[in-house]
Amino acid sequence: MGAVTDEKPHHLGHRQRLRERFMSGGAASMPDYEVLEMLLFSALPRGDTKPLAKALIDRFGSLADVLSAPPERLAEVKGVGDGIVAALKLVREAGLRLTRAKALNRPALSSWAAVLEYCQAAMAYENREQFRILFLDRKNTLIADEVQQTGTIDHTPVYPREVAKRALELDATAVILVHNHPSGDPNPSRADIEMTKKVVAAAAALGIVVHDHLIIGRGTHSSFKSLGLL
Structure with missing residues (x-):
C-alpha cells in the first residue's frame, strides 16, 4: 500500500x-x-x-x-x-466603464487625454468600423456618447441629418465625431473628409458645433482639427 x-x-x-x-x-x-x-x-x-x-x-x-x-x-x-x-x-x-467614467460629465476639451483613452478602449480593437458621437453641453461637458452606426471592415454609413437630430434630442450644443479604422491606420480617407464636411454643414444649420473628428487606430489616432481639416 x-x-x-x-x-x-x-x-x-x-x-x-x-x-x-x-x-x-x-x-x-x-x-x-x-x-x-x-x-x-x-x-x-x-x-x-x-x-x-x-x-x-x-x-x-x-x-x-x-x-x-x-x-x-x-x-x-x-x-x-x-x-x-x-x-x-x-x-x-x-x-x-472605468475609462468612460473618467471622461463622462467632465469638460471634454480640458480632459482630452481621458476622452482619447476611452475612445481607444472602446473602439481601437473592433474588427468593424463604428461611428460614435460624443455629445457636449454648453459648458463642453460630455453628457452622452452613442454608437450611431456600425459598418464593415472599411466603411460605415453616416447620415448627417441624424447626427444633428440626435444632438437636438439630447440638448447638446456641440459634438465630437469618432470612428475607428480596423486596419490600424488612423489617416483620414477622402470619404472621411467629405462625410465630415456634410456633418459639419448639417450641424451648423441647427447651431451645433463639431469640435473635432477623431479617427482611432491601434494605439494611435488622428484629429481633423490638428490636421487642419476642420
Missing part, C-alpha cells in the same frame, strides 16, 4: 505565486499571458490556466485583442466555453 501524500498539484502553487507577484506591485512587468492566466482563475477554478492563456494570446496576438475578440471567435479556441467567454467580456466591460 502506497504512502499517503498531501502534495498539491503544481498549478496551485503557481497560482499563489502569480497572485503574490501581482499584489506586491509586479503587475506592470507581467506579460500578457500571465495576466490572462489570472483572469481565467475564476472561470477555471481547477487546472492549469497557462496553456489556455498562451493559446489565446497566440491566436489573437495580445491581451487587448483577446478581450476584444468576438465571442464566436473565442469559442473556436479549444477549451474556451461560455463561462470563459463571459469572464473575458466582463473584464472588458469593466475596463470600458
